[in-house]
Amino acid sequence: MSDWTTDAADAIERSVSMVREKTVTPAYSATRYIVYGLLAVLVGAPAAVLLVIGLFRVLVIVWQGYVWAAWMTLGGIFLVLGAFFWSKRNS
Numbered sequence: 323m324s325d326w327t328t329d330a331a332d333a334i335e336r337s338v339s340m341v342r343e344k345t346v347t348p349a350y351s352a353t354r355y356i357v358y359g360l361l362a363v364l365v366g367a368p369a370a371v372l373l374v375i376g377l378f379r380v381l382v383i384v385w386q387g388y389v390w391a392a393w394m395t396l397g398g399i400f401l402v403l404g405a406f407f408w409s410k411r412n413s
Contacts, residue, residue: 374396381392 378392378396381395382389385391385395
């Protein structure tokens with residue numbers, strides 16, 4: 323016959339392990355996804371802005387100082403991208 327104290331301790335440990343597996347592990351995973359997502363946004367947004375500024379500067383050089391041509395080229399690129407994404411929407 324086994325010792326009841328050992329059986330009780332094992333039952334408590336199983337219960338605590340089960341509760342932790344059902345609550346703490348999913349919360350930990352969700353928190354990790356949220357933190358990495360925020361980090362990607364906080365790094366990606368300024369990088370995208372700097373990329374567009376750099377592209378504009380390159381276009382001004384390519385168009386030999388005609389700023390209006392750089393604006394039109396960049397506007398055309400964004401117009402085509404916007405039309406493409408608008409056509410892919412689900413509503």
